[in-house]
Amino acid sequence: MTRASIIWLVLGWTGFAVLPWYMVADLSGYPTAAAAPGLVLALSGRAWWLLPLLLPLAVAAWPLAGRHGREEGGWWLVAAGALGLALLAIQGFAVGLEGWNAAWLRELLGAPGPQQRGMGFGAALLALASLMTLCHGLAARGWCRGDAFVVSAIGLIVALITVFVFLPVLTILVSAFQDNAGRFAPGEFFAKFIDRSVWGLDCLTSDLRCGVAWNTLFLAVVVGVGTTVLGLAFALIATRTAFRFKGLLRVLSVLPIITPPFVIGLALILMFGRSGSVTALLADWFGVPRSRWIYGFWGIFISQLLAFTPIAFLVLIGVVQGISPSLEEAAQTLRARAWTTFRTVSLPLMRPGLANAFLLGFVESMADFGNPLILGGNYEVLATKIFFAVVGAAHDQSRAAVLSIVLLAFTLGAFWVQHAWLGKRVYTTVTGKGDAGLPPPLPRGVAVACYATAVPWAIFTFIVYAIVLVGGFVRSMGRDYTPTLEHFLTGFRIETTERGLFFSGSAWDSFFATLKVAATAAPLTAAIGLLTAYLLTRQRFAGQRAFEFGTLLSFAIPGTVVGVSYILAFNVPPIEITGTGFILVMCFVFRNMPVGVRSGIATMSQIDKSLDEASLTLGARSFTTVRRVVLPLLRPAIVASLVYSFVRAMTAVSAVIFLVSAEYNMATTYIVGRVEAGEFGLAIAYSSVLIGVMLVAILMIQVVVGERRLGRRTAGALAVQGAAA
Amino acid sequence: MMKSGPASVEFRSVTKRYGAVTSVDDVSFTIAPGTLVTLLGPSGCGKTTTLRLIAGLEIASEGRILIGGKDVTFLSAADRDVSMVFQSYALFPHMSVLENVAYGPTVQGMPKAKAHALAMEKLALVGLAGLERRAPSELSGGQQQRVAVARALVLEPQVLLFDEPLSNLDAKLRRRVREDIRELQLKLNLTVAYVTHDQEEALAVSDRIIVMSNARIAQSGTPHELYEEPASLFVADFIGDANLVDALVVEEREERALVRVGGLDLDLPRRGATRGPVKLAVRPEAILLAGAKPARPAIAARIAKAAYLGKHLEYTVESPLGELFVIDRVKNEPLVAGADVWLGFADRDVTIVPL
Incomplete structure (x- = not known):
């Protein structure tokens, strides 16, 4: 037995015999009463179903007694770990808050049966120790080249994804087939699924509204097409013309990333709402009557177009830059005119990028929650409908689950189409060879079309952001432009009392909670994402494709669905964490992890794999290799994933709106609340504070992570290229 | 750090599979302590996988690997x-x-000063003293290679592995570096496994060569054995570019055989061949060309291509035996393409290949 597996055995015993087994608020009465450790509960008979857990703990200790070979000892560890996890899961899911969880158990052993609360630190530590024992055993059996670190990392990530991605999704599937009392009711599922409010087509034939599924689908397609066209226009201007304000385009592409998604909707209300500034102008000067046209399809459409065009731009600029100029030059030497070259060579080569941009816009529009919530009016989409099914007067959880499944099917379908359509085609135009060609200028007609779409749009975007900036400092947009700090004082007042500073502003609580959650989630997300990327690029193991799918799956699940599935899955034992900061952190980690994985994979595939192997053959274990060789070369990816996960944790609305509690209210949900209450001034002031905080945080991350690379970095960068060549 | 001395490496029926692909198939061999053994073969034959199996960078699907017993x-x-x-x-x-070379001892927990001293010693051994503060990218290819060798040597491993160490060097440097590697191996009495696809490199440095083909061992032996007595057509072709020619054993004479090829009779070592058709491996140097019909029996042929390479002449000859590749190191009067020639065979470098 290695030292590490002995340590895990000791920790397993600690979890079972020392730490409080259940989730408790305080330690009163320890080691008996509610805070008792599992061993005490099991032996005293209060939780007799914990008794079998002694068996795996004994089995894990068995190799200590005899003199076993590494491989034989491995078998014992595998058996102990697997048994421990299985027993924990069985007892956790069998015994619930109100007795036996399954109907057949109630019938067999009598209702209501024993009761227990959610697992606490003791149970969590024992679960972790069992998992690690299993992994060490598998490593001793020669899995992953006998590398305990790698096997443990795989085991840990698989376990986390199972608990925080698959378990919630599974729960939502199950609860869609149940009625609200928890009974199996397939009839009710089909009734809700084929309901007219979901799939109705009345808007084609009469004045009635169409089903919410069609609304969502139509909006997503229109937004996908719109963002792709605009993104392409911006990308072509940025790469293929001598446009003078390219720097501004770059800024334009970054701004929405650090903008909470509903802020654009908010700005639109301030401009075009009944008392908006533009509406007021039109009414005063031209006598255009004030109306509520912005609340509905057009409002959502414009705000989503503004919010998601930069994503399409970022995708397409990479694609346009990636087209080897030599290909276009080749076409020209074959006597193709500029327009013919563009139509027959450039555009077809951009096809995967265009498809990607469309699908991203499509999926983002489906998943968007903030803009439809504040701008939707009577135009209902799935994301908001799910929300109101859970929090509304009806409180129909199974209806929310059914709608979630529809939404999930749409987004997963989109990703599947993307994979099936693009997966088999190879459009590689960037090769390792140098390319001396110069990209040809755009054909005149195309250039004019690009300018005509992109420039007005860019100006519009700037006006929107100007309003966000100005809106917080005037009394009321559209009505009273007197400069004031009133909104900032309401939210962020600090008073000096005799006991020191007192943060009396109404926004401070949610502000600090958001910072705390985002600052906790960001490093965790980066760590798990990069570890996953390391496993995917640097290791080979059975089931790697399934592993990759699992880690990227959460990317395709809309936030609203995540929110619903988390409250369904984690509101009851064995894992009972709703209302805590922990559930928010976990939600962010697994929603944002795929980006860390992607950027990690991209950076790591540029680093020669033999660097790791050299370190291994020099006697450094995988962990040391990761720490001393991989991480120092991975700084750009670390920065990217830290920034992304921090920013996303600050700006997300859709998932967290289900998960916030009085103690952990997030900035975004607080702002949405202000908007719904009509306090636009405070909302917009708070939004600009958030944007400012994110800018500062991004700079700080750059400085902290980036500073260490100064030393020999210039030479190092050269050598990375050299080694890869 | 404990000096462990050179160790043997033993493969017992080792197989390595990736899904449906078998890249090492039931391979067994032993590398004696203190010897340099080359794994030679065309790309994709499994030689690098074999090396990585020794290093522990791959784990065998079947079979056993022993190092030092x-x-x-x-x-x-x-x-x-193993390094x-x-x-x-x-x-x-x-x-x-310096940090590169000291990496091994450092991660083993050796104090920094001691690790650096050890690293300096090895850097001096490979002739790089004075360059220890540079970044690797500031060195030439040959110097980088020596840093890599110093880094591998610093832990004084039981077995040292080389994966095509010369492939990134220019032709002139290759000869020097391979001599340096051999010298170092002999001086420090190291067990070395060395992967290459270059047969000349393998012949030059090895105590023994293991020729691999299609994930299996085609033949193993000393350079002399492989060149003189190839066990198969593949080995004969791969080492020394032999011409493979159809022939007929007409008479078995105990250890020797009378072989008829293109009307000529040759007396060759029999190597287990029996009466009937066989293949001959004829080295390019073993075919003698004459511009005029010689007195002894000869085969009439025609020069298809001729190339002048300074040190020697290369010809492609069309003959009744098929197209033959011929090297003339004696430098007779250069023959031109299209000329009629007469072929004969030298006394050595013509071998019967067991089928």
Whole structure:
């Protein structure tokens, strides 16, 4: 037995015999009463179903007694770990808050049966120790080249994804087939699924509204097409013309990333709402009557177009830059005119990028929650409908689950189409060879079309952001432009009392909670994402494709669905964490992890794999290799994933709106609340504070992570290229 | 650190599969302590996988691997007393030359000063004293290669592995570096496994050569044995570019045989061949060309291509035996394409290949 597996055995015993087994608020009465450790509960008979857990703990200790070979000892560890996890899961899911969880158990052993609360630190530590024992055993059996670190990392990530991605999704599937009392009711599922409010087509034939599924689908397609066209226009201007304000385009592409998604909707209300500034102008000067046209399809459409065009731009600029100029030059030497070259060579080569941009816009529009919530009016989409099914007067959880499944099917379908359509085609135009060609200028007609779409749009975007900036400092947009700090004082007042500073502003609580959650989630997300990327690029193991799918799956699940599935899955034992900061952190980690994985994979595939192997053959274990060789070369990816996960944790609305509690209210949900209450001034002031905080945080991350690379970095960068060549 | 001395490496029926692909198939061999053994073969034959199996960078699907008599089949690379010089050198770009070489002892927990002293010693051994503060990218290819060797030597491993160490060097440097490697191996009495696809390189440095083909061992032996007595058509062709010619054993004479080829009778070592058709491996130098019909029996042929290479002449000859590749090192009067010639065979470098 290695030292590490002995340590895990000791920790397993600690979890079972020392730490409080259940989730408790305080330690009163320890080691008996509610805070008792599992061993005490099991032996005293209060939780007799914990008794079998002694068996795996004994089995894990068995190799200590005899003199076993590494491989034989491995078998014992595998058996102990697997048994421990299985027993924990069985007892956790069998015994619930109100007795036996399954109907057949109630019938067999009598209702209501024993009761227990959610697992606490003791149970969590024992679960972790069992998992690690299993992994060490598998490593001793020669899995992953006998590398305990790698096997443990795989085991840990698989376990986390199972608990925080698959378990919630599974729960939502199950609860869609149940009625609200928890009974199996397939009839009710089909009734809700084929309901007219979901799939109705009345808007084609009469004045009635169409089903919410069609609304969502139509909006997503229109937004996908719109963002792709605009993104392409911006990308072509940025790469293929001598446009003078390219720097501004770059800024334009970054701004929405650090903008909470509903802020654009908010700005639109301030401009075009009944008392908006533009509406007021039109009414005063031209006598255009004030109306509520912005609340509905057009409002959502414009705000989503503004919010998601930069994503399409970022995708397409990479694609346009990636087209080897030599290909276009080749076409020209074959006597193709500029327009013919563009139509027959450039555009077809951009096809995967265009498809990607469309699908991203499509999926983002489906998943968007903030803009439809504040701008939707009577135009209902799935994301908001799910929300109101859970929090509304009806409180129909199974209806929310059914709608979630529809939404999930749409987004997963989109990703599947993307994979099936693009997966088999190879459009590689960037090769390792140098390319001396110069990209040809755009054909005149195309250039004019690009300018005509992109420039007005860019100006519009700037006006929107100007309003966000100005809106917080005037009394009321559209009505009273007197400069004031009133909104900032309401939210962020600090008073000096005799006991020191007192943060009396109404926004401070949610502000600090958001910072705390985002600052906790960001490093965790980066760590798990990069570890996953390391496993995917640097290791080979059975089931790697399934592993990759699992880690990227959460990317395709809309936030609203995540929110619903988390409250369904984690509101009851064995894992009972709703209302805590922990559930928010976990939600962010697994929603944002795929980006860390992607950027990690991209950076790591540029680093020669033999660097790791050299370190291994020099006697450094995988962990040391990761720490001393991989991480120092991975700084750009670390920065990217830290920034992304921090920013996303600050700006997300859709998932967290289900998960916030009085103690952990997030900035975004607080702002949405202000908007719904009509306090636009405070909302917009708070939004600009958030944007400012994110800018500062991004700079700080750059400085902290980036500073260490100064030393020999210039030479190092050269050598990375050299080694890869 | 304990000096462990050179160790043997033993493969017992080792197989390595990736899904449906078998890249090493039931391979067994032993490398004696203190010898340099080359794994030679065309790309994709499994030689690099074999090397990585020794290093522990791959784990065998079946079979056993022993180093120094100890079973290491499931031991990870970090736990094996084996070092490797990579084809790309794999120098850590974010560390100096000294930090690169001292990396092994440092991660083993040796104090920094001691590790650096050890590293300086090895750098001096490979002739790089004075360059230890440089970044790897500031060195030439040959120097980088020597840093990689110093880094592999610093732990004084039981076995040292080289993965095509010369492939990134220019032709002139290759000869010198391979001589340096051989000299170092003999001086430090190291067990070395060396992968290459260059048969000349293999012949020059090895105590023994293991020729691999299609994931299996085609033949193993000393350079002399492989060149003089190839066990198969593949080995004969791969080592020394032999011409493979159809022939007929007409008479078995105990250890020798009378072989008829293109109307000529040759007396050759029999190598287990029996009466009937056989293949002959004829080295390019073993075919003698004459511009005029010689007195002894000869085969009429025609020069198809001729190339003048300074040190020697190369010809492609069309003959009744098929197209033949001929090297003339004696430099007779250069023959031109299209000329009629007469072929004869030298006394050596013509071998019967067992089928």
